[in-house]
Amino acid sequence: MAKEFSRTRRIGQQLQQELAQVLHRDIKDPRVGMVTVNDVEVSRDLSYAKVFVTFFEEDEKIVAEKLEALSSAAGYIRSLVAGRMKLRVMPELRFIYDASLVEGMRMSNLVTRVIHNDEAKQKKANRDEQGEDKDQQGED
Template identity: 35%
Template sequence: MRKNSIKNVRINAEVQRELSNIIRNEVKDPRIHMLTSVVSVIVAPDLKTCKAYISVLGSTEEGEATVAGLKSAEGFIRSQLAKNLNLRNTPQIQFILDQSIEYGVNMTRKIEELAEEERHEED
């Protein structure tokens, strides 16, 4: 199976959808922030491993605590994933904190500040 085959893209989407549902509805760890979203999921072609990119709307400490909570609940999440998806192998999940959304918001804010400064200089 090629890395970007249609089957692999479909599996990535299904795992992402199920992970989002499991994290939102079934995991009860208080470390996991309420505004946690699964940005993307990359499942290896052999279905043995999975990288889940997690975004948390909040501070960096909240994001790190959320990833720690998800890592401790990995066994439960993996068993729920096996129950909900019919895959030959249930992948071992590696949670990675994705800060690209936060980076984009900060860059947009800086661009707006520079544009505002330039408008004041023209006046």
């Protein structure tokens, strides 16, 4: 069982590399644009592969159009990749938008914003303390 799992993982990694090259070099459809293949999960029987992709665009409508373009070209992409890989069975490709990168960037921006707000509050508190210290020294 462990060997089969490692084999599917290796095939998934090779498939990811080949798909990235094919999408970058061979797919000329302007609807697809810049696409990044983040991960590929291959089924144990190699009958299908989930291809997780991200795009330069974040707009949901544009992302849906790009996914539709990839899905419509899945057979052609599959045939190009099959010519590059030596597999008896080439998995059926299912393209899925991977929102984790966008979500990670959003979370990073939120953390950065909170840090800046805390720093600003700390500076203000320090200035207020210094002002109170000067007032107390003047009274003495």
